[in-house]
Amino acid sequence: xxxxxxxxxxxxxxxxxxxxxxxxxxxxxxxxxxxxxxxxxxxxxxxxxxxxxxxxxxxxxxxxxxxxxxxxxxxxxxxxxxxxxxxxxxxxxxxxxxxxxxxxxxxxxxxxxxxxxxxxxxxxxxxxxxxxxxxxxxxxxxxxxxxxxxxxxxxxxxxxxxxxxxxxxxxxxxxxxxxxxxxxxxxxxxxxxxxxxxxxxxxxxxxxxxxxxxxxxxxxxxxxxxxxxxxxxxxxxxxxxxxxxxxxxxxxxxxxxxxxxxxxxxxxxxxxxxxxxxxxxxxxxxxxx
Amino acid sequence: xxxxxxxxxxxxxxxxxxxxxxxxxxxxxxxxxxxxxxxxxxxxxxxxxxxxxxxxxxxxxxxxxxxxxxxxxxxxxxxxxxxxxxxxxxxxxxxxxxxxxxxxxxxxxxxxxxxxxxxxxxxxxxxxxxxxxxxxxxxxxxxxxxxxxxxxxxxxxxxxxxxxxxxxxxxxxxxxxxxxxxxxxxxxxxxxxxxxxxxxxxxxxxxxxxxxxxxxxxxxxxxxxxxxxxxxxxxxxxxxxxxxxxxxxxxxxxxxxxxxxxxxxxxxxxxxxxxxxxxxxxxxxxxxx
DNA sequence: CGAATAGTGTCTATCAGACAATATAAT
DNA sequence: ATTATATTGTCTGATAGACACTATTCG
Numbered sequence: 001x002x003x004x005x006x007x008x009x010x011x012x013x014x015x016x017x018x019x020x021x022x023x024x025x026x027x028x029x030x031x032x033x034x035x036x037x038x039x040x041x042x043x044x045x046x047x048x049x050x051x052x053x054x055x056x057x058x059x060x061x062x063x064x065x066x067x068x069x070x071x072x073x074x075x076x077x078x079x080x081x082x083x084x085x086x087x088x089x090x091x092x093x094x095x096x097x098x099x100x101x102x103x104x105x106x107x108x109x110x111x112x113x114x115x116x117x118x119x120x121x122x123x124x125x126x127x128x129x130x131x132x133x134x135x136x137x138x139x140x141x142x143x144x145x146x147x148x149x150x151x152x153x154x155x156x157x158x159x160x161x162x163x164x165x166x167x168x169x170x171x172x173x174x175x176x177x178x179x180x181x182x183x184x185x186x187x188x189x190x191x192x193x194x195x196x197x198x199x200x201x202x203x204x205x206x207x208x209x210x211x212x213x214x215x216x217x218x219x220x221x222x223x224x225x226x227x228x229x230x231x232x233x234x235x236x237x238x239x240x241x242x243x244x245x246x247x248x249x250x251x252x253x254x255x256x257x258x259x260x261x262x263x264x265x266x267x268x269x270x271x272x273x274x275x276x277x278x279x280x281x282x283x284x285x286x287x288x289x
Numbered sequence: 290x291x292x293x294x295x296x297x298x299x300x301x302x303x304x305x306x307x308x309x310x311x312x313x314x315x316x317x318x319x320x321x322x323x324x325x326x327x328x329x330x331x332x333x334x335x336x337x338x339x340x341x342x343x344x345x346x347x348x349x350x351x352x353x354x355x356x357x358x359x360x361x362x363x364x365x366x367x368x369x370x371x372x373x374x375x376x377x378x379x380x381x382x383x384x385x386x387x388x389x390x391x392x393x394x395x396x397x398x399x400x401x402x403x404x405x406x407x408x409x410x411x412x413x414x415x416x417x418x419x420x421x422x423x424x425x426x427x428x429x430x431x432x433x434x435x436x437x438x439x440x441x442x443x444x445x446x447x448x449x450x451x452x453x454x455x456x457x458x459x460x461x462x463x464x465x466x467x468x469x470x471x472x473x474x475x476x477x478x479x480x481x482x483x484x485x486x487x488x489x490x491x492x493x494x495x496x497x498x499x500x501x502x503x504x505x506x507x508x509x510x511x512x513x514x515x516x517x518x519x520x521x522x523x524x525x526x527x528x529x530x531x532x533x534x535x536x537x538x539x540x541x542x543x544x545x546x547x548x549x550x551x552x553x554x555x556x557x558x559x560x561x562x563x564x565x566x567x568x569x570x571x572x573x574x575x576x577x578x
Numbered sequence: 579c580g581a582a583t584a585g586t587g588t589c590t591a592t593c594a595g596a597c598a599a600t601a602t603a604a605t
Numbered sequence: 606a607t608t609a610t611a612t613t614g615t616c617t618g619a620t621a622g623a624c625a626c627t628a629t630t631c632g
Contacts, residue, residue, distance in 0.1 A: 030371065031374075036371050036374065056342065097341050100419050101418045142416045142418075234610090274608075275608085275609045522584080542584075543586075562583080563582045566584080
């Protein structure tokens with residue numbers, strides 16, 4: 001657009017030398033004298049300089065509980081294509097325009113498992129931006145924790161990946177174990193990763209996930225969502241043991257009841273087999289974050 | 290490249306119909322039969338499809354402590370250009386390629402204040418990706434908490450913004466107050482923002498920042514870094530009062546000493562004026578995150 | 579010495595952890 | 606009845622919070 005002499009005078013009042021190039025003066029006019037609507041219209045119309053931008057993805061640490069085997073499960077893929085061919089990886093995907101990362105997380109879970117989640121079932125974990133974390137280029141990723149209230153069957157994905165539930169737990173030496181359906185194992189320690197390789201920085205993400213969940217066990221134990229709407233105190237203990245590395249025998253259910261009672265509400269009982277039936281509980285609502 | 294007949298046979302073994310287009314077969318060859326090095330070389334050579342990508346920035350909630358006025362300070366800019374002309378905003382900037390967000394955060398602090406920080410002085414807060422959080426387009430931002438051990442003078446920035454320290458605190462009704470040097474005020478409550486307008490979603494970021502710091506006061510009180518290497522128990526109390534909304538008179542220094550002693554180490558004493566001199570403390574090292 | 583400020587000590591109610599006792603159900 | 610499992614109760618040591626007391630410095 002052509003600046004009027006009044007525009008130029010106004011710009012001079014603001015301290016801009018009218019010797020400046022036309023494009024600079026035009027920018028200043030729209031930034032500082034025009035209305036916000038006019039500015040945005042002008043901004044959209046000009047071709048924007050092409051700064052390099054990152055690809056943006058989410059990585060999802062999905063937890064579920066298998067009542068039959070009393071085990072904690074996490075969803076993994078085995079990569080069948082480069083990069084990181086034959087490595088274990090977390091599920092995830094690209095964030096699309098007009099979508100926030102929460103939406104991306106829930107969409108990806110739906111695509112893998114067919115489950116429609118709410119924001120209460122997911123939790124942002126961390127944003128990973130180490131250069132070269134993806135050998136293909138600049139990719140920044142926000143990781144998520146997802147708590148599924150069941151152990152769903154997985155909807156078959158495309159042929160470049162194989163999706164499956166793996167057993168996961170922390171042992172008493174703070175090593176995180178991941179055991180795939182074929183019994184091959186990965187062990188993540190403080191310093192290294194042994195066994196089946198893990199793609200990208202996903203071992204680090206898993207480590208952060210375990211730490212975060214452990215920190216929130218007595219505070220905002222969203223992890224208990226994996227136990228569904230009716231769970232027993234024993235099951236709470238099992239989940240605790242998976243994240244603290246304490247063996248189940250060393251967890252005193254009597255004390256656990258005292259320390260978690262303010263987070264739970266009794267809602268029935270369930271006969272577990274031999275012995276006195278368990279009371280069941282549900283997780284209280286609390287403000288997330 | 291031209292696939293050899295051996296390549297085609299190998300692809301057929303993997304279950305790919307050799308009727309597929311040449312480009313698909315080439316991709317499958319590099320993804321699944323070539324080495325990872327060959328794959329990456331091929332990947333870099335082909336022109337990548339131009340998915341839309343977001344701009345990626347960091348927003349920085351910078352805290353400092355002013356010993357003279359015993360007040361908590363936070364760094365703000367007043368925007369002099371659209372969008373959000375005349376609104377208050379957090380400092381921040383674009384993440385550059387070959388830089389992780391921690392580096393961006395520290396670089397931006399250096400540019401504003403001349404201070405070179407370490408990773409111990411900063412903490413990732415949250416990643417904000419609501420569509421249209423920036424009216425100019427798709428911008429995702431990771432927010433940071435930064436704890437400055439002094440109240441530095443601000444290095445003059447460019448003319449589109451004015452940078453200054455503002456008083457900040459939470460009151461007993463959980464409203465966050467931001468008081469600019471000209472005494473104009475912004476009040477962020479659970480439900481709305483009153484007073485001087487705040488740009489983008491920065492009010493939300495500030496709210497999350499206060500909540501996070503309050504949650505970590507008795508656990509990982511990185512916020513105490515703003516008190517430097519020698520601080521008194523009174524000063525710990527002042528910082529607590531700013532984030533909990535408890536008035537200073539209602540904080541029992543005797544009890545505060547008990548509840549924070551495991552986080553601090555005594556390192557000297559300081560005469561504060563009339564009265565018995567204060568012991569001074571420093572913050573213990575602990576594993577971040 | 580008195581006022582101001584800061585540190586130390588004491589009492590109590592609460593609670594986490596260890597462990598013992600009781601309740602319920604299957605065989 | 607015996608065994609397995611779960612819940613309830615008791616004892617104790619630790620500690621957060623309320624409050625009183627002692628210590629140090631200034632004028």
